[in-house]
Amino acid sequence: MNRKAVWFGFVFVFAMLLGAIAQAVEPVKIGAVFSVTGPASFLGEPKRNTVKMLEADINRSGGILGRPVEFIVYDDESDATKTVTAVDRLIKKDRVAAIIGPSISGNTLAVIPKAGAEKIPLISCAAAKKITSPVHPYIFKVAPSDLLAAKRIFQDMKNRKLAKVAIITASDGYGAGGREDMKELAPQMGISIVADEVYGPKDTDMTAQLTKIKGTDAQAIVCWGTNPGPAVIARNRVQLGIKTPLYMSSGVASKKFIELAGAENAEGILLPAARLIVEPQIPADHPQKKVIVNYIKDYEGKYKQPVSTFGGHAHDAVGILVQAIKDANSTDPKAIRDALEKVKGFQGTWGEFNFTPEEHTGLTEEAFVMVKIVNGDWQMLK
Amino acid sequence: MPTASALLQYVISGATVGSTYGLAALGFTVIYNTAGIINFAQGEFVMLGGMLAVFALRWGGVPLPLAVPLAVLAVTVVGIMVNRVTIRPVRGRSPLTLIIITIGVSILLRGGAMLIFGKDTFALPAFSGGGPIQVGGAALLPQSLWVFGITLLTVLGMKFFFEHTLTGKAMLACSSDRKAASLMGIHVDFMVTLSFAFSAFVGAVGGVILAPITLTAYDAGILLGLKGFAACILGGLGNPFGAVIGGILLGILESLGAGFISSGYKDAVAFIIMLGLLFWRPSGLFGGSQAERV
Numbered sequence: 001m002n003r004k005a006v007w008f009g010f011v012f013v014f015a016m017l018l019g020a021i022a023q024a025v026e027p028v029k030i031g032a033v034f035s036v037t038g039p040a041s042f043l044g045e046p047k048r049n050t051v052k053m054l055e056a057d058i059n060r061s062g063g064i065l066g067r068p069v070e071f072i073v074y075d076d077e078s079d080a081t082k083t084v085t086a087v088d089r090l091i092k093k094d095r096v097a098a099i100i101g102p103s104i105s106g107n108t109l110a111v112i113p114k115a116g117a118e119k120i121p122l123i124s125c126a127a128a129k130k131i132t133s134p135v136h137p138y139i140f141k142v143a144p145s146d147l148l149a150a151k152r153i154f155q156d157m158k159n160r161k162l163a164k165v166a167i168i169t170a171s172d173g174y175g176a177g178g179r180e181d182m183k184e185l186a187p188q189m190g191i192s193i194v195a196d197e198v199y200g201p202k203d204t205d206m207t208a209q210l211t212k213i214k215g216t217d218a219q220a221i222v223c224w225g226t227n228p229g230p231a232v233i234a235r236n237r238v239q240l241g242i243k244t245p246l247y248m249s250s251g252v253a254s255k256k257f258i259e260l261a262g263a264e265n266a267e268g269i270l271l272p273a274a275r276l277i278v279e280p281q282i283p284a285d286h287p288q289k290k291v292i293v294n295y296i297k298d299y300e301g302k303y304k305q306p307v308s309t310f311g312g313h314a315h316d317a318v319g320i321l322v323q324a325i326k327d328a329n330s331t332d333p334k335a336i337r338d339a340l341e342k343v344k345g346f347q348g349t350w351g352e353f354n355f356t357p358e359e360h361t362g363l364t365e366e367a368f369v370m371v372k373i374v375n376g377d378w379q380m381l382k
Numbered sequence: 383m384p385t386a387s388a389l390l391q392y393v394i395s396g397a398t399v400g401s402t403y404g405l406a407a408l409g410f411t412v413i414y415n416t417a418g419i420i421n422f423a424q425g426e427f428v429m430l431g432g433m434l435a436v437f438a439l440r441w442g443g444v445p446l447p448l449a450v451p452l453a454v455l456a457v458t459v460v461g462i463m464v465n466r467v468t469i470r471p472v473r474g475r476s477p478l479t480l481i482i483i484t485i486g487v488s489i490l491l492r493g494g495a496m497l498i499f500g501k502d503t504f505a506l507p508a509f510s511g512g513g514p515i516q517v518g519g520a521a522l523l524p525q526s527l528w529v530f531g532i533t534l535l536t537v538l539g540m541k542f543f544f545e546h547t548l549t550g551k552a553m554l555a556c557s558s559d560r561k562a563a564s565l566m567g568i569h570v571d572f573m574v575t576l577s578f579a580f581s582a583f584v585g586a587v588g589g590v591i592l593a594p595i596t597l598t599a600y601d602a603g604i605l606l607g608l609k610g611f612a613a614c615i616l617g618g619l620g621n622p623f624g625a626v627i628g629g630i631l632l633g634i635l636e637s638l639g640a641g642f643i644s645s646g647y648k649d650a651v652a653f654i655i656m657l658g659l660l661f662w663r664p665s666g667l668f669g670g671s672q673a674e675r676v
Contacts, residue, residue, distance in 0.1 A: 171646060198646040202605050204596030207395035208640035208648070211388050228503035228597045235595075239514050240391070240521045260505050260597060 027070040028063070028331050030321065031090030033101040033111075034125070034314070038078025043103040046299075046311030047125055048073050051100065053302055054318045064325050071318075072096060076107055083107040084114060091118045097331040100317045101125055103310070106173070112139055121337045123321060125313035128177065132360040138337055140360045142316045144350065146174075147181040148365040149250040150222075152272040154182075154189045156370050156381075157220055162245070166195035166218035168209055168233060170225030175201070178224030178249055194218050201229055207236045214242055226251040231260035238265045245270060250368060253277055253309065263376030272368035273378070274309040276349050281380040287347050295349050309350070316348030320355075320362075387519025392637040394517070398526040398595065400633020401533040402428065405588030406610025407617065407625035408540065409581035415544075415557045415620055416577035419480045423464060423488035425607020426495075427582045430457045431589025432598035433495055436504040446507060454586040460491075461582020465575050473571070488607070495600040506593035529591045536584055537626050544622065553577060557620075616656055618666030628667065632656070 032051050035044035055071045063069050072094050074086035083102050090096045091114070098121040102108050105128030112131070115122040116138050124131050124141040131141045157165065167182055169175040179196070186193050195216045197209040210233065213221060221237070221244050223230050230252045237246055246269050248257070253273035258266045275282055279296060282289050295315055299307045320343055325331060328339035343362070346353040353362035370381040406428050413421045434453035438444040444452060468483050509528050514521035544550040555563040556573045564570050588606075589598070596602075609632060617628025632652055639651025659667070 168645075198644075200649065202601075203648075204592075204602075205395055205399045205637075208392055208637045209645045211391045211395075212641055212645070215385065215388055228599065231503070231505075232597060239523055241514065241516075256502065260503055262505065 025068065027068040028065065028325065029094055029096045030069060030071050031087070031094060031096035031099040032071050032073040032314075033076050033083055033086045033090070033099065033103075033107075034073065035078040035103045035107070036073075036075035038076075040078040040104045042308075043125075043310045044075070044078070046308045047101070047103055047314035048075075049303055050299065050311040050314040051318060053298060054315065057298070058322065064322055065329065065331070069322075071100075076102055078104065078107075080107050080110040083111055087111045087114050087122075091115070091120050096120065097325070097333055098123070098321055098336050100314065100321065103313075105131065108141070112136060115139065119337075120333050121321075121324075121340055123317040123340075125310070125317055129181075135358060135360050138333075140320075140340055140355065140362070142320065142348070142350065142353070142362065143313050144363040144365075144367040145181075145361065146178050146249070147185065148363065149272045149368055150178065150181045150185050151189075151365045152368040152370060153222055153247045153249075153270075154185060154191055155365070156247070156270065156272075157191060158189065160220075160245075162219040163190065164192055164194045164217055164219045166197070166213040166216055166221045166244075167193055168195075168197040168199060168206070168213065168221060168223045170201045170229050171198050172201045172225070174249075174251055175225045175229075178251075182222065182224070199225075199229060199233075201225065203229065204232060205236065206233050207240060210236050210240055210242060213244075214240060218244055220245045220247060222247040222249075224249045224251070227254075227257055228260055231257055234261035234265045234269060247271060250274070253371070258373060258376050263373075266373045266376065269373045270381075271371055271373075273371045274312060274350055274367065275369055275380075276307065276309045276312050278369065278371060278378050278380040281378075287352065288349065291347050292349050312349035316346075316350055316353065319348055320346055320353060385519070388641065390518050391520035392641040393634055394520055394522055394526065396634035396637030397630050398523075398529050398633070399592070399636070400613075400630035401529045401626075402588040402592040402596075402606060402629070403609045403613040403632050404626035404629025405533060405536065405584050406606050407613035407629045408537065408622055409585040409588075410610060410614045411620060411622045411625045412540070412581045412584070413577050414614075415622075416553045417469070417480070417574045418557055418560075419477045419484070420611070421578075421581060422481065422484045422607060422611075423491060424581065424585055424610055425603030425605070426488045426491040427457055427461060427585030427603075428589040428592075428606045428610070429495065429598065429600065429603030430460060430491065431586030432506060432593035432602065433499055433504070433589075433600065434586075435590045435593060436506050436598065437499060439506070440504075446509070450509075450590045453590055454583060457586035457589075458579050458583045461578040461580075461585075462575055464582075465578035469574070469578070470571065473574070488603070492600060492603060499600055501600060503597050503599040504593075505597050506590070508594040509591075523595065525591075525594050529595070532587060532591050533626065536587055537623065540580075540584070540622050549573075549576070612653070612656060616659065616666055618668040621666070621668045624666060624668030631667075 034047045036048045051071050059068045076083035100123050103125050105126040108124040108126045121138050127143040129145040169179040195213045199206050223233050248271040250272050296307045324339035328335040341357050343355045351363050351367035355362045371378045409424045435449050438449035508525045510524050552568045553573045556570050613629035613632045614625050617624030635652040640648040
């Protein structure tokens with residue numbers, strides 16, 4: 001009995017010692033929640049990979065504030081309920097200093113009350129305007145709102161002196177959001193919407209809608225949706241012999257779109273996209289050139305798969321957060337939050353970020369470049 | 383006011399998509415006529431037709447004229463297997479049990495396709511090249527001609543088979559009265575297998591001929607199955623000719639609904655007209671009046 005007590009004593013002292021050692025090199029803990037699996041896995045997986053890659057990079061170059069950094073990444077399986085649980089765990093169990101993610105808008109909106117109430121800064125990688133408007137003191141985001149993409153399209157139309165537009169949008173969350181943004185923005189920019197058509201995200205033939213558009217005096221068509229709908233529209237447009245310029249949303253800025261539509265049908269389509277996809281065409285003296293080139297080289301070297309603009313959001317979020325922690329010289333959530341609002345001129349893969357107490361997105365429509373599809377490839381317009 | 387050429391365009395587009403609804407409906411009809419059940423995996427046969435052709439072409443390096451029949455053949459084998467593995471062991475149970483099994487099969491096939499082919503959408507090249515043909519101001523794709531031609535051939539073939547061959551008549555006999563057919567020396571199990579093979583065959587044909595126009599993905603079968611079923615009801619359950627006409631009609635209704643009323647309510651327009659029609663003629667457009675034995 002007595003010996004057992006002594007034994008316990010030893011174990012106890014040993015555990016204390018271990019704890020003390022651990023205390024000395026306590027890493028900076030940062031949480032991350034991404035949709036690594038489920039329907040939104042094409043968004044979440046590159047983000048998880050990016051964060052894990054950057055963790056290794058930061059620790060190799062000495063960590064943050066002389067301490068190693070540890071990213072605790074949870075998979076929300078594209079499910080809002082699981083996102084809330086994951087954020088709860090990050091805050092209460094893992095006691096992280098800040099959170100990156102989630103990857104989709106719905107999940108972000110679901111956790112804003114939680115992160116806000118616990119006063120933990122959260123940098124979302126999703127695009128919805130509602131995430132940062134109205135501004136919540138602890139909520140930031142690095143993905144440009146769809147409104148900015150719509151603005152870029154309308155600017156391009158104005159440059160070409162096109163004032164009448166027909167819009168065709170998917171009847172899902174993304175398409176409906178784009179439709180609202182365009183209807184809100186058009187009158188402000190002196191553009192009139194002469195046709196407003198909708199299609200189901202699973203529809204396989206949009207010739208009826210396009211025939212209707214063909215009968216109007218629209219000078220341009222804007223389609224808002226994610227694959228495969230826009231690819232079908234590109235095919236149907238050529239099939240119907242419609243010569244009106246076609247704009248796509250940033251939602252199809254991947255090679256998959258050109259493959260699905262077929263290069264001959266995609267020819268001449270205009271869309272706003274991140275600079276990342278036209279990296280070779282960015283001038284060498286552009287401020288984002290270096291960061292984009294490095295990101296592509298590191299990512300493709302490590303994972304042997306093509307880089308995506310979605311992973312770029314995670315890259316920018318990590319960079320901004322690390323800078324804020326360094327600026328604050330502290331890992332206190334309140335201090336990080338204050339420093340985040342002061343981040344200025346940060347060069348990320350998506351553009352130059354400038355945060356203020358009123359502006360928690362940091363990007364402008366300059367994040368998008370207009371791209372034209374020529375011979376099955378992107379051509380950056382200037 | 384839409385012009386005549388716009389109207390023609392709606393009809394052409396609708397009829398092209400409607401042909402696939404019709405072929406899916408034909409598949410429902412064949413199995414219903416023999417086994418007396420609705421096979422809810424029908425949409426998956428259509429999906430598999432398109433997907434297997436894409437993959438024979440992309441991964442197998444098989445040329446298109448060979449990939450298409452190969453895909454159709456493979457789906458036919460899948461159809462036979464579905465019957466062998468899932469339906470035959472529980473034959474004689476209530477139709478409801480069998481129908482629920484087919485729903486399970488559809489989920490299995492969809493899930494399997496997702497794991498093997500991935501979640502992406504794929505495109506199949508058109509069977510013959512050339513740009514759209516202009517007909518009275520409307521555009522007609524060469525592929526649409528393939529769709530119409532192959533659909534017509536399939537329907538005529540089926541009609542001939544059921545009305546003029548002994549095997550076809552034997553299949554119909556199985557649906558009228560299984561026991562009597564069996565007593566007459568008809569091998570009922572074989573007839574049911576045959577009906578699954580036929581139904582998978584026509585489904586796959588629909589899938590491959592439409593894939594160049596509409597693209598295909600692992601989950602394309604859900605909607606096609608649903609529309610095919612609706613077409614089947616519209617044309618009168620059990621009537622192969624009515625099923626195809628029902629499908630084409632449904633496609634045209636959808637297209638006109640999108641063109642004249644609102645693209646947001648495209649599906650609703652088609653289904654509302656269909657519901658109205660069924661109130662007026664519950665047995666469908668081409669279904670004979672049914673006499674229930676008491």
